[in-house]
Amino acid sequence: MKLINRKPSRRLTIFLGLLPFAALLATYLIASDMRLAVNPSDKLLPSFQTMADTMSRMAFEPDKRNGDYLLWTDTAASLYRLFAGLAISAVLALVIGLAMGVLPVARAFFAQFTAAFSLIPPITVLPILFITLGLGEAAKIGLIIVGTTPAMIRTLAQSALDIPRELVIKAETLGASSWQITTRLYLPHILPNLVVALRLGLVPAWIFLISAEAIASTEGLGYRIFLVRRYMAMDLILPYVAWITLLAFVLDRLLLILSKRAFSWNHLEGDSL
Amino acid sequence: MSRQPKLSVHDLFKEYDGAPVLERVNIDVTEGAFCTIVGASGCGKSTFLRMLLSQEQPSRGEILLDGAPLPEEPTPDRGIVFQRYSVFPHLTVWQNLILAKEFEQAPLTGRLFGSARKKARDEIGDLLERIGLTPATDRYPAQLSGGMQQRLAIAQALVKRPKILLLDEPFGALDPGIRLDMHELLLGLWRELSMTIFMVTHDINEAFKLGTRLLVFDKVRHDPQAPEAYGATITYDLPVDKTARQKKELAETLLHDRPDSA
Structure with a gap:
């Protein structure tokens, strides 16, 4: 049988899926052991034991200065910024993207502007946001909005344009008004794509969140890892990176589950990742 | 003439x-x-x-x-039936058929609720029977065969007479x-x-x-x-x-x- 037609069994699929993770861990373990054998106070590749100790201190022991449980206050602060930014982005993208997809007039108005706006490197806007909005939450949330909204608008506008013309015509012959066509045909068709856009937007959103926190913040996951970078505290940075990755992964899966629950009609055909 | x-x-x-x-x-x-x-x-x-x-x-x-x-x-x-994309993929069979009535009776929401919705659903019973889709009432178009989809499309096009x-x-x-x-x-x-x-x-x-x-x-x-x-x-x-x-x-x-x- 040709290689393209060979499908792994269920057990093999799971095994193959876990293999890269195991390989990475094993490589780290060996390298860490080798360095620690030479120099027990090496900071670059701390042992799993050291990392677990550090993390349990962050999670379960109050901070000496302010009594906070730092892992949880950091996580709460970062997730609040992430959700606030993405929520505002989603609403903006939905309204503007829908208008662009449905109304030729709105498309003429927004298309060039969003295309130009989306090419601004968002990080270059960060100083402007800090100057205008101050160093508080607004600037960090603003950066996430600036960084994710243009791409989401274009994704949603395109998905509205991708709706077969036949369906729009059919709705017209059934007596629908422009508003009814928007709410009963366009909206249900682009909501699943809003979830897709959110899933894709999570990656840049995290990048901009961590960047903003690294530059000016007093709490947050990004703030923490850039703070302890000065002490080369890899025993904290590595687990924090893993924790951020885990959060991102869980959010992505939750959005996928939401999409399958809410828009089951959209998952009836084809494979999806 | x-x-x-x-x-x-x-x-x-x-x-x-x-x-x-x-x-x-x-x-x-x-x-x-x-x-x-x-x-x-x-x-x-x-x-x-x-x-x-x-x-x-x-x-x-x-x-x-x-x-x-x-x-x-x-x-x-003027009703229309296309070769493809003739029915709405995000609506089930009966939702496709009551859509025209919803457009007519609910200008703002384009949706019927409660008893009005149930009444509209009851009204299409004969039509469903006629096109042989009664057993498939709650299915989405993607779950229908090509022939069933086109029967639905014809019925839908005729709802507005x-x-x-x-x-x-x-x-x-x-x-x-x-x-x-x-x-x-x-x-x-x-x-x-x-x-x-x-x-x-x-x-x-x-x-x-x-x-x-x-x-x-x-x-x-x-x-x-x-x-x-x-x-x-x-x-x-x-x-x-x-x-x-x-x-x-x-x-x-x-x-x-x-x-x-x-």
């Missing part, structure tokens, strides 16, 4: 970027006619149908419906056996509802079997150096009766055996 034609087309031209697709199309169609439209691919028969639907506008000429110019956009007086039904190769993607069932369904509905039907098909047998009038679209003028120079028009307009075997053979000859047809 003293009676006003249901639909008349006067001196219709259609060109895309200067390239003519249709030229000098003239036809009067009486109410209740079943016009089948055949022709080589690219001869503008679907374009003609789209203009009857107001999906596209003629470059020149006019189309009159009951003596008045066609509206500039699709309206409920259009005076004119337009069909663009509606059975093109279906198996021959399924097609026969669809023919029965369509002929039954046509007789019952006294509609005027225009149906584009590439199946000449289907055209003869279903139609009361067969329109053949073809190019009358040909420039071998510039095949795109001239558009097509209605070259044959045949009333179809059950002894039309000879005409059928004639049409087949015209359609398939012309040496320079692309």
